[in-house]
Amino acid sequence: MSRILIVDDEKAIRKTLTEILSFEGYTIEEAPDGEEALKCFKEKTYDVVLCDIKMPKLDGLDFLQKATEHNPDVPIIMISGHGTIETAVEAVKKGAYDFIQKPPDLNRLLITIRNAKERNNLVTETKTLKRRVTKVQEMIGESAPIHRIKETIEKVAPTEARILITGENGVGKELVARWVHEKSSRASGPLVEVNCAAIPSELIESELFGHEKGSFTSAIKQRIGKFEQANGGTLFLDEIGDMSLSAQAKVLRALQEGKITRVGGDKEISVDVRVIAATNKDLLKEVEAKNFRLDLYHRLGVILIHVPSLNERKDDIPLLVNRFLQDICADYGVAKKAIDPDAIKLLQEYNWTGNIRELRNVVERLVILSGKSITKDDVTSYVLPK
Numbered sequence: 001m002s003r004i005l006i007v008d009d010e011k012a013i014r015k016t017l018t019e020i021l022s023f024e025g026y027t028i029e030e031a032p033d034g035e036e037a038l039k040c041f042k043e044k045t046y047d048v049v050l051c052d053i054k055m056p057k058l059d060g061l062d063f064l065q066k067a068t069e070h071n072p073d074v075p076i077i078m079i080s081g082h083g084t085i086e087t088a089v090e091a092v093k094k095g096a097y098d099f100i101q102k103p104p105d106l107n108r109l110l111i112t113i114r115n116a117k118e119r120n121n122l123v124t125e126t127k128t129l130k131r132r133v134t135k136v137q138e139m140i141g142e143s144a145p146i147h148r149i150k151e152t153i154e155k156v157a158p159t160e161a162r163i164l165i166t167g168e169n170g171v172g173k174e175l176v177a178r179w180v181h182e183k184s185s186r187a188s189g190p191l192v193e194v195n196c197a198a199i200p201s202e203l204i205e206s207e208l209f210g211h212e213k214g215s216f217t218s219a220i221k222q223r224i225g226k227f228e229q230a231n232g233g234t235l236f237l238d239e240i241g242d243m244s245l246s247a248q249a250k251v252l253r254a255l256q257e258g259k260i261t262r263v264g265g266d267k268e269i270s271v272d273v274r275v276i277a278a279t280n281k282d283l284l285k286e287v288e289a290k291n292f293r294l295d296l297y298h299r300l301g302v303i304l305i306h307v308p309s310l311n312e313r314k315d316d317i318p319l320l321v322n323r324f325l326q327d328i329c330a331d332y333g334v335a336k337k338a339i340d341p342d343a344i345k346l347l348q349e350y351n352w353t354g355n356i357r358e359l360r361n362v363v364e365r366l367v368i369l370s371g372k373s374i375t376k377d378d379v380t381s382y383v384l385p386k
């Protein structure tokens with residue numbers, strides 16, 4: 001059902017519009033001024049907004065500007081009185097979808113709303129399509145551990161279960177998270193990633209939960225945090241083992257209650273987010289060392305997925321090498337180089353760090369330095385330590 005926000009300081013106009021539009025099957029919410037409207041706009045999602053121009057506190061044009069800054073995709077239709085037609089035209093130039101005149105003509109009102117909604121649907125569809133085109137990278141591997149991981153993803157993705165992914169750096173934890181999101185019912189929603197280790201501990205709370213203007217020295221503007229950005233989708237908390245204890249307490253609350261509070265704010269904001277966390281640390285050891293909360297560990301780790309390092313799935317090395325060869329040669333605009341089977345065998349025997357990026361770099365080095373095809377000697381000269 002489509003949701004419409006009606007913003008007008010005249011109660012009678014709101015009442016009339018609400019009656020007409022509810023009768024047409026729309027869900028209606030009302031706001032008596034721009035400020036109140038902006039609050040609603042930031043907290044909820046609407047399909048269309050109908051907004052008066054002259055209003056106390058925040059007028060229609062200011063509301064338009066602030067609302068489109070927050071979310072440019074929601075069509076806003078201005079309602080103009082006799083003296084405000086010029087302003088309404090200006091509003092359309094500034095991004096309003098259209099305007100209707102007071103008193104509203106019923107047919108024109110309904111047609112404008114229907115068209116606005118259709119445009120909105122198109123915008124959403126295009127976004128979904130774009131996301132599908134830039135599709136998630138294939139997870140390469142036929143080894144037993146990769147099979148098990150793929151099977152687990154198929155089973156758990158459609159559920160809402162929280163997932164904790166463990167494994168060394170660069171083994172493919174993020175790729176697992178992307179596939180879970182892609183195969184879940186949240187796929188058309190956002191996937192938001194936070195690398196908890198890369199953010200200084202004094203900023204992590206504001207990064208995750210947002211902040212109100214002036215809540216600390218550098219908070220010059222209000223900011224929406226990652227939890228809010230991920231609303232309706234998935235939040236991927238990478239390197240969760242590096243999160244400060246005070247941020248952990250807040251994340252725990254967000255998971256328990258489905259609500260967050262911005263730093264420096266007092267309002268509770270509901271969020272609908274599925275959390276997937278990843279770490280290269282042994283979290284239970286971190287619990288023992290009092291660096292990680294046990295209750296948070298239990299909240300996060302309903303499903304545990306361990307991604308093994310390359311050395312534990314050497315069977316996958318030939319497939320990975322071939323795929324990297326293909327991708328790298330395509331990037332360089334050259335024909336795919338051949339690689340001798342005994343060169344691949346040597347790569348398979350190599351003692352890799354867990355990081356798949358290391359293997360990719362090695363293949364890139366071989367593509368650049370070797371002749372027409374990659375030989376065992378190339379591997380000995382360019383890869384293996386002397």
Ligand SMILES: Nc1ncnc2c1ncn2[C@@H]1O[C@H](COP(=O)(O)OP(=O)(O)OP(=O)(O)O)[C@@H](O)[C@H]1O
Pocket residue numbers: 137138139140141167168169170171172173174175176238280356357
């Ligand atoms: N099975 C796989 N098939 C193909 N590429 C893979 C596979 N696993 C990982 N990769 C690639 O290896 C790189 C590292 O993977 P990813 O970023 O998912 O690892 P990570 O464990 O999340 O790393 P970090 O610990 O650094 O966050 C990426 O470019 C990823 O696309």
